[in-house]
Amino acid sequence: MKPTDIRNPDVFHKVVDCQWACPAHTPVPEYIRLIAAGRYTDAYMVNWESNVFPGILGRTCDRPCEPACRRGRVEENNTGKPEPVAICRLKRVAADCKGDVRARMPAPAAKKNGFRVACVGAGPSSLTVARDLAPLGYDVTVFEADPKAGGFMRTQVPRFRLPEEVIDEETGYILDLGVAFVGNRRIESMRALLAEGYDAVFVGSGAPRGRDLDLPGRKEAGAHIHVGLDWLANVYFGHVTRIGKRVLVLGGGNTAMDCCRSARRLGGQDVRVVVRSGFDEMKASPWEKEDAMEEGIPILDCRVPKAFLHDDGGRLTGMVFEKVRAEYDANGRRRLVPTGEPDDVFECDEVLVAVGQENAFPWIERDCGIAFDEWGMPVVDKATHQSTLPHVLFGGDAAFGPKNIIWAVAHGHAAAVSIDRLLHGEDARVRPAPRVSLSPQKMGIHEWSYDNAVSPDLRNIVPWSDAARRLDSMSAEVELGFDPATAFAEAQRCLNCDVQTVFTRDKCIECDACVDICPTDCITFTSDGDEADLRTRLSAPAPNTSQDLYVSEPLKTLRVMVKDEDVCLHCGLCAERCPTGAWDMQKFLLQETRAGSGCRDKAVEALA
Numbered sequence: 001m002k003p004t005d006i007r008n009p010d011v012f013h014k015v016v017d018c019q020w021a022c023p024a025h026t027p028v029p030e031y032i033r034l035i036a037a038g039r040y041t042d043a044y045m046v047n048w049e050s051n052v053f054p055g056i057l058g059r060t061c062d063r064p065c066e067p068a069c070r071r072g073r074v075e076e077n078n079t080g081k082p083e084p085v086a087i088c089r090l091k092r093v094a095a096d097c098k099g100d101v102r103a104r105m106p107a108p109a110a111k112k113n114g115f116r117v118a119c120v121g122a123g124p125s126s127l128t129v130a131r132d133l134a135p136l137g138y139d140v141t142v143f144e145a146d147p148k149a150g151g152f153m154r155t156q157v158p159r160f161r162l163p164e165e166v167i168d169e170e171t172g173y174i175l176d177l178g179v180a181f182v183g184n185r186r187i188e189s190m191r192a193l194l195a196e197g198y199d200a201v202f203v204g205s206g207a208p209r210g211r212d213l214d215l216p217g218r219k220e221a222g223a224h225i226h227v228g229l230d231w232l233a234n235v236y237f238g239h240v241t242r243i244g245k246r247v248l249v250l251g252g253g254n255t256a257m258d259c260c261r262s263a264r265r266l267g268g269q270d271v272r273v274v275v276r277s278g279f280d281e282m283k284a285s286p287w288e289k290e291d292a293m294e295e296g297i298p299i300l301d302c303r304v305p306k307a308f309l310h311d312d313g314g315r316l317t318g319m320v321f322e323k324v325r326a327e328y329d330a331n332g333r334r335r336l337v338p339t340g341e342p343d344d345v346f347e348c349d350e351v352l353v354a355v356g357q358e359n360a361f362p363w364i365e366r367d368c369g370i371a372f373d374e375w376g377m378p379v380v381d382k383a384t385h386q387s388t389l390p391h392v393l394f395g396g397d398a399a400f401g402p403k404n405i406i407w408a409v410a411h412g413h414a415a416a417v418s419i420d421r422l423l424h425g426e427d428a429r430v431r432p433a434p435r436v437s438l439s440p441q442k443m444g445i446h447e448w449s450y451d452n453a454v455s456p457d458l459r460n461i462v463p464w465s466d467a468a469r470r471l472d473s474m475s476a477e478v479e480l481g482f483d484p485a486t487a488f489a490e491a492q493r494c495l496n497c498d499v500q501t502v503f504t505r506d507k508c509i510e511c512d513a514c515v516d517i518c519p520t521d522c523i524t525f526t527s528d529g530d531e532a533d534l535r536t537r538l539s540a541p542a543p544n545t546s547q548d549l550y551v552s553e554p555l556k557t558l559r560v561m562v563k564d565e566d567v568c569l570h571c572g573l574c575a576e577r578c579p580t581g582a583w584d585m586q587k588f589l590l591q592e593t594r595a596g597s598g599c600r601d602k603a604v605e606a607l608a
Contacts, residue, residue, distance in 0.1 A: 021068035023410035058092025062404035108178030113137035123151025125396030126204030128412025217308030224316035228354030244349025251354035252282035
């Protein structure tokens, strides 16, 4: 195999599985170590630099980092389920326990740079663009149809999951950077907005329209059938304060979980979720499904809605569902096939339809230079977020369809870089390299600057409040969060995957001491070969091809050192045991380059 070039940032970045999986590439082990040290404010700021909304995301993130967590691969609990570090809930600890961070926020720009940027919508992607550009001197105006900033974070996520004061605090940090916020203004025309002379326009308006179901009885019983997204917004604004006793929620995503749990708190006594797919194929996060079921809400899968039932006066009485099973073709495409069993009929008083979201752009004139695809979505460059009108960019759900808040944040960072480069006359397609450092962690013969002991503790459970368990309040937050002692215990479960094992060939005497002491048999000295062959000849076979092997240049015996990065515990025993220092533990820190002088071409900057 070709020797591994650790100068390539991706080599060690992929080993930090949680950071690699995070769309915003938050340096997760870095802030977890700070939490373990009780440095909550520092941990919050590490988060704020990358994911912008630590308190919000600590409660609502879809957690792509956790399935990727190495701890979930090397340890299982007695149920056989992986036990990743509770990364998301540790993020909340940093937010809950921090001190006053206002003095550590960027100061509003003392002087404007002459460029005006409009952001449509005050959701996470637009606010991230504003956060990145305003301190640089850009005149940023954020337009929002609702009175306050936050977008769907505020209007569609229930207060028992995300308190209002957390949204106010974290959107406030951004607006305090000198951002002009214009609430209660819905943008009705892109042409009119462009005529106001903005140098760039960012569209972060989300996917504001929930899909409906055109089934028999929908029109006749329409007064008792509600689109989930609209219903959640009406609950937030106080237009809906109660619901019928028997409620069916249609759909298998997180919106459906928010709908059913809200319905329970507004008077629903018999609330059920009905979904077309199998339970394991639902789009809702596993913990969202678990929370709904913990509150006594059954989830009935493999049922396709056929009709709404109603009486002659239009009063909804129930729904009919066809039972199906999933079949897959050779390409893995799913098809739902009727089982032939009798239809299910469920009685109900109201139905909440949460079967998906779609974008709505009636306000963008189709002759203003922005191209749309066959599904009515803008044609957007996935790297630059530019539309076919280069100075109009899209991000978040408005760009590529519904995803989670952390994806919207990542889009905002990328779009801000594009705007900054574009308005400084540079090619937005040229993306800046990340800032990377490797720093040795050795402090003594057997002492490191991080705690390298592997804790045997199982994942800690986040406690629930008694008030929330009563299901009689829309505002009582369900999860209490970790206290400092539990947070420390959970932080100790982190394997410090960013502290890398760095091998120096010229120091190696091939004594194989590192092989002998490695607790996971991830180090092998063997003859070279192609990757497929090498993976079968290691001390322990390395079947996970998504994680690269670490391969040295040929040693004196012409053997090579091969390390399976997939199962390494980063315990440092190889470095402690090595008599010549051929192994070293070095902390790898990768930070994405944001908008500003660091993201621009040096030659152009020198001419400025």
